[in-house]
Amino acid sequence: MIALFKTQPQPFRFLLYTEWLMLASCGAMAAIEAWQRQSLPIQHILILVSLGVMGWLLPSGKTPIRYLYTAIEIGLIFYGTTLGYLHILPTLYLIVMIRSCFLFDPPGRWIVAGLSLMLFLVHQVQYINTLTPLMLPNVEQQRIWMHQVAEVLMFGLGLFFVGQLVNVLLTERRTQEQLALAHEQLRQYAIQVEDLAAVQERNRIAREIHDSLGHALTTLNVQLQTAVKLWQRNPSEAKPFLEQAQRLGTVAMKEVRQSVHTLRADADREEPLEHAIAALIQEFCQSTGVTVNTEIDLPAILPAQVSKTIYRVIQESLTNICKHAEATAVQVRLQQTAEKVRLIIADNGRGFRFQTHRSGFGLHGMHERVAMLNGTLRIDTEPGSGCRISVELPLEGV
Incomplete structure (x- = not known):
């Protein structure tokens, strides 16, 4: 029920002041005529005050309430004309037209305009009829009729231009509101893009740390485990593993510095991809004793992003x-x-069930790297059947 009688303020203050000026003018003219007749137009004043107060708040509820509001306005003006001053009060239908532009769509506005023009014409005819008993000469009667016709035409043009003016104002206001809304949406999108960029950067750094430092620490752990097993039995045999562990610790520190450096810049690897892969495989073989068979056929230099992705996939796989x-x-x-x-990276290990291990950060990181380059990654593995990782990266558009 409360929503039914919701109101809204007059959107344009200068139109409200214009309405008050018209009401004040009508009140002044009515007061002059009342002074000449030696009577106080209390009812007219109440009508003008009521119309002025109604201009403060316009109904914003359902359409029937808006029609009722407009009907009350028209009824007040029509009632005022029955009390006299027929040639003054009908001009207030312009106020009804102004307010209808804020209450109705264009069809409704022109219905109000047509009704106002028709009532204005009726009032003008009534006004002429009040002059008929004066027995004016035919020439004077023709002048009066010509004058009234001119007033009707001017009033009709006034309704038209008022409707067009308010329509332009409303259109401009809606455009400004839509523009402000678009700016706000762009600001929100910019914030979301900034947050997304920050998340992507954090994920990128996490992948860098996991792929580089994780590999070095895993190999370091293998060396230390072997050294611990050999230390109690033959410390001299454990020494090479400890030296290798020390070297891997140095490599890990280097990887940490490089990962921190990615916070500032993403520098391309200085050494060729073939050399980087060879060094990685040599380190893997020395640490694990596993035989690695390599076939590398790169007739041209790969783009930096492709080279980095391939290197990281091999590193994570090893x-x-x-x-x-x-x-x-x-x-x-x-x-x-x-x-x-x-x-293609294949091993003859024990394999695993991919569906139960697919959420690991390493595999997830590989998928992310490959997806960023619009590539495909496939993992074929079963328990006891080893594992085969296949990656295809397009070179066009990279």
Whole structure:
């Protein structure tokens, strides 16, 4: 029920002041005529005050309430004309037209305009009829009729231009509101993009730390475990493993510095991809004793992003083989064509059930890296059947 009688303020203050000026003018003219007639137009004043107060708040509820509001306005003006001053009060239908522009759509506005023009014409005819008993000459009567016709035409033009003016004002206001809303949406989108960029950057750094530092620490842990087992039996045999662990610790520190450096810039790897892969595989073989068979065919230099993704996928795969596979042989095959580059990493380890291990951060990171380059990653594995990782990365558009 409360929503039914909701109100809204007059959107344009200068139109409200214009309405008050028209009401004040009508009140002044009515007061002059009342002074000449030696009577106080209390009812007219109440009508003008009521119309002025109604201009403060416009109904914003359902359409029937708006029609009722407009009908009350028209009724007040029509009632005022029955009390006299017929040539003054009908001009207030312009106020009804102004307010109807805020209450109705264009069809409703022109209905109000047509009704106002028709009532104005009726009032003008009534006004002429009040002059008929004066027995004016035909020439004077023709002048009066011509004058009234001109007033009706001017009033009709006034209704038209008032409707067009308010329509332009409303259109401009809606445009400004839509523009402000669009700016706010753009601001929200910018914030979301900034947050998304920050999340992507954090994920990228997390992948860098996991792929680089995780690999070094995994290998370091293997060396230390071997050294601990040999220390009690033959410390001299444990020494090479401790030295290797020390070297891996240095590598891990280097990887930490490089990962921190990615917070400021993402520098490309300085060494060629073939050399980086060879060093990675050599380190893996020394740490695990696993045989790695490599086939690398890269006739052209790969884009930096592709090279980095391939390196990280190989690194993560070797780390997982070292930690989980218990493999004795690994095959790494890398081939490049004009359209794409294909990487296959296979081992003869114990394999695993992919559906139960697919949520690991390492596998998730590999999927993210490949997806960022619009590539595909496939993992074929079953318990006791080893594991095969296939990656294809397009070279066009990178």
